[in-house]
Amino acid sequence: MRIFKIIPIIALLIVATSVKVNGQCKAFAKKECLPELENYTHDGNYHAAVLVEGEEAELYKTFYSDMEYRVAIVGDEKLPVIEFRILDTNKNVLYSNKDKDFAKTWDFKLQASQQLKLVIKVSSFNQPGDTPSSGCVAIMFGFKLKK
Numbered sequence: 831m832r833i834f835k836i837i838p839i840i841a842l843l844i845v846a847t848s849v850k851v852n853g854q855c856k857a858f859a860k861k862e863c864l865p866e867l868e869n870y871t872h873d874g875n876y877h878a879a880v881l882v883e884g885e886e887a888e889l890y891k892t893f894y895s896d897m898e899y900r901v902a903i904v905g906d907e908k909l910p911v912i913e914f915r916i917l918d919t920n921k922n923v924l925y926s927n928k929d930k931d932f933a934k935t936w937d938f939k940l941q942a943s944q945q946l947k948l949v950i951k952v953s954s955f956n957q958p959g960d961t962p963s964s965g966c967v968a969i970m971f972g973f974k975l976k977k
Contacts, residue, residue, distance in 0.1 A: 855880060858906065859968035866902035866935055870972025877969040883910060883962035884954040889969060894943045898974040902935045903927075903950060906965025910953040917947045 855878035864872060877889060893899055905912040911932040916925045924946070927933045950967060 855966040855968065858966040859904075859970065863902050863904040863968035863970045866904060867900055867970060867972035870898075870900040870974055873971045873973060875971065878966055880964055881905075881909070881950070881952045881967045882964040883952050886949060886951040887967070889948045889950070890945055891948065891971065892943065892945045893940050895940055896976060898937065898939050900935055900937045900972040901948065902970045902972070903948075903967065904934055905952065905967045908963050909965045909967070910955045910963070912967060913951045913953060915949045917949065918944060919947075 856876050859876045859878040863878075879887060881887060901914075901916070903912055903914050912934075913926070913928050913932060915923055915928075916936070917923055925936050925938070927936065930936075948969065950969065952967065954962065
């Protein structure tokens with residue numbers, strides 16, 4: 831009977847911890863990533879998650895033709911460099927920041943509206959046996975209105 835009292839308490843603690851972590855990552859996104867958009871208008875969405883060294887995440891987003899966009903990706907300072915690639919629906923790599931010294935932003939304009947896939951990977955620099963670092967990674971999108 832005692833186990834039935836402990837399980838809901840453990841579940842509640844897990845949920846409360848994940849809500850706190852997500853809140854911290856959203857605050858991180860606002861503080862660290864939003865300024866990277868500079869003169870682009872933020873789309874209003876805060877994409878952020880806790881990632882561990884070597885971990886990869888994917889995000890799909892639709893972009894519209896004839897608009898200028900900026901994607902900004904910033905990781906917690908205790909993480910190694912963040913690599914990101916942007917692929918089209920045919921899996922063609924449109925951009926990789928690995929080729930640009932792991933730049934945090936990419937500005938682009940598409941000729942046709944399309945859904946793109948962002949693949950974000952936290953590099954790994956720990957030695958075998960070391961505990962991998964973890965931290966928030968934020969992704970934000972900005973656009974410029976047509977003139």
